[in-house]
Amino acid sequence: MNIKYIYLFVLILGFFACDEDDNILPEEVILPELTAGSADFSNYVALGASFTSGFTDGGLFIASQENSFPNILSKEFSKVGGGAFTQPLMSDNTGGILVAGSVVSGYRLTFNSDIPGPQSLDAFLTELGAPVPSITTEAGISIGSDFNNFGIPGAKSWHLITPGYASLNPYYARIASAPTATVLADAIAQNPTFFTLSEVGGNDVLGYATSGGDGSNPITDSATFNDALDALITGLTSGGAKGVVTNVPYITDLPHFTTVPHNPIPLDAATAEFLNSAAAYGAYNAGIQGAFAFLVANTPLTQELADIEIAKRTITFEASENNAVVILDESLTDLTGLNEDLVSMRQATAEDLFVLPSSAFIGTEGALGVNGVAVPLADKWVLTPEEQEEIKEATDSYNTAIAAIANTNDAIALVDLNAILSEAASTGIDFDGFNLNADLVTGGAIGLDGIHLTARGYALMANKFLEAIDAAFGSNFIESGNIAKANDYLTNYSPTLQ
Template identity: 65%
Template sequence: MIKTKYIGLFLAILGLSSCNSPDDVVPHVDEETLPELTSGTANFENYVSLGASLTAGYSDFGLFIAGQENSFPSMLASQFEKLGGGDFTQPLVDDNTGGILVGGTPVRGYRLTFNSEIPGPEPLNDFLAGLGVPVPPITTEAGINIGSDFNNFGIPGAKSFHLIAAGYAGANPYYARIASAPTATVIDDAIAQNPTFFTLSDIGAADVLGYALSGGDGTDPITDIATFNSSLEILIDKLTANGAQGVIANVPDILGVSHFTTVTHNPVPLDAQTAAYLNSMNAYGAYNAGIVQAYAYLVANTPLTQEMADEEIAQRTITFSEAPDNALVIVDKNLRDLTVLNPALINIRQATAEDLVLLTASSEIPNGVGVSTPMGDHLVLTPEEQNNIHDAAMAYNTSIESLANSNNLALADLKSIFEEASTTGIKFDDYFLNTDLVFGGLVSLDGIHLTARGYALMANTFLSAIDETYGSNFVASGNLMKAGDYPTAYSPTLE
């Protein structure tokens, strides 16, 4: 395998603090006298949250105590308490490692952390070991059931249909800890708390996230719209059966977060000698020659025109040069299958700016993946795969909005918040947040889930939606989360 020089994609990042860059600070404006907080028609007496990882407070590729305490439902409950809301209890894990055990074996490892002395986010255990600091053990055991008397039923990894599936505890360690019985459902355990008010979030986002994180390789398919719709209807029917009010969030564009935007399609620097070898008949030169030969056969023996053949040959030809920005070689299952003519002519091409390379590819590229060997389908999203995600999210959002309206529920517009953050950046009190990795302030070190400050912005989006539907005045009265009260990074030495 050829080892290429690889100058870090995103990992040469210097410094991190609990706030954004000083250049992103917005001048402070004194607040005027605000009206007294009122609840409108909303009843916050017993608030229950239902959803997946965002609801749980998942951050930095892990669930840990500090992250849970900064979950957006916990933030909402702190505001609801001012209007008669009761205690809000969460199924806190046992430590701040981010990991969880099943039978003593980790099924989720340590959370990610970052320090300017280390080239990029890395697992907490590796970071601490590198500093010669004792590594705390993972102590949360999924096999120890702690009961189901909680208000937060955010289950990391849960899709819409998982929340109504009997026996889901057997498939998800986070739910196994709190399931009322082995055959219980998340939704039934949630409504057993008799909520007067609820939030339903991650519905739809979780249903496309697994597909996106697997590069659309088919191992984790998108939930079909019929299954999604029926699951959503059951969830809302059960949540509102006893008159509970609530908020449901729509589906943001998950492809705008840093897990899918940090690694460029062309991050490979090559010298002249390496580029020449890759172009030779000992490497991709033989593949290129085989492609030309295969298309000549197709033009002569099938209805394929020479013009179409030339376009496909150009798309599939692999060429490297002495340059700092060579494109990666990727597998693309949407290409014409030529293996029936020659088994060596696998479906590969060089990536373009239209492709999204996953953050997980960053550790593979220095080893030659995408250069001397093609990058697998699981590490990149082609335009066709991106369209599958966008189409599903659009269909989900149509259903979510329709059911929110027909059930008189508030609709939290996370889609607009994420869109603004990923394009122009979004103002939050004295800061501008965007979706950049490490320094953007919104997205945590895993490039997918939110920072505590990001969850605070999410909580405010819910409060704004509650005001609009139920006549409360959280926004007008200034009873919102303050950006400066929440960090964008957690210390690696959390106790």
């Protein structure tokens, strides 16, 4: 007992013996006054595609537009001379849009832990027995063209300079100044003093990727992209405006392409044995081996090369929860002269990427059997390594052109969107204590469609723009604390938004 009180006495003595300075609270940090530097934010105009518009969760709606990164930027610009920032708001929060009364883009996605995976809003509410709001935004009704946000979902680089693009894009049809107008000309007509040009080039590769590289939506060639980029920069700076451009991310890092595994097929022993038997893939494997044996015996084909080709095409299953799906791969060299579908069949590997909608198709029963097992998955469901390389080569080419413009034009700052999203996909990014990563649903950075950002993701993006603006034009948004805060922006929109 005496020892206990001695320790207590020593502790009290130590407390009162502390230097007085140790008990003084730190002074409040005084941030510098916000300055605009050499930039004029009085009339800010944003030009781009879906990221610029605020598209998220598979749709465009009022709440998402209000949380678009340009709108977030405009709030900071308003503190240093920025004027009003108007957006072509949709008519509701359904995420859909009509053309002549018919749905051309359906309800946005939502999520509830009781239902596996993202689900369209209308299906979600129906299953809950809740009323489903009507889609009321009509593309055919003009709402004028005097806006500050010209983010057009789905637009490729060359679409932004193509006369009459309104006839092809329902989002632009609402705000085009004339049937033959261009998005660029309508943006320039607002007389911007400052602009952002974001994710130009993203859709030039994204359409190819989301269609599995099946050829229905080809990649824009570099020459066409470069011409469009030059026209966009020349037009936007023609009145003396300064601005910020982004490069193009490696879209295959996005959860739309990384969420579905290559080996999601569960099989019991009896089913695996049947699939490996002569009645199923056993006969196919034997035919491949026989064909290559003939080629080795009668052509210059070596046994070493034949073994490599046979291994690529051999299909086997086992009693496991993780059997690889069967796909058609047109990149497989046809050395046999056999039926094209036969020689292009193989099982997927970890290097293959599956588009997010394939999760609802793999394992379903078709007319000829189970899709991904008895029936190979068509090209539209998967990006093979060869197709991924095509996307990367195009992206690198676009980004080289974008960097060249930013490096040679003092009126242009660059945001490395590619590096930002790559970091989110690898380690995640700290944002006010939140780790934003690229995991679907739970990551916080990417919305439920696996491609577009969440509101919090767009807020982070806006801050990256402010960093680039500070560095290029001498403003001090970051240092003065005039930035978006993570807690002000959610990662999930309620299904009951009105």
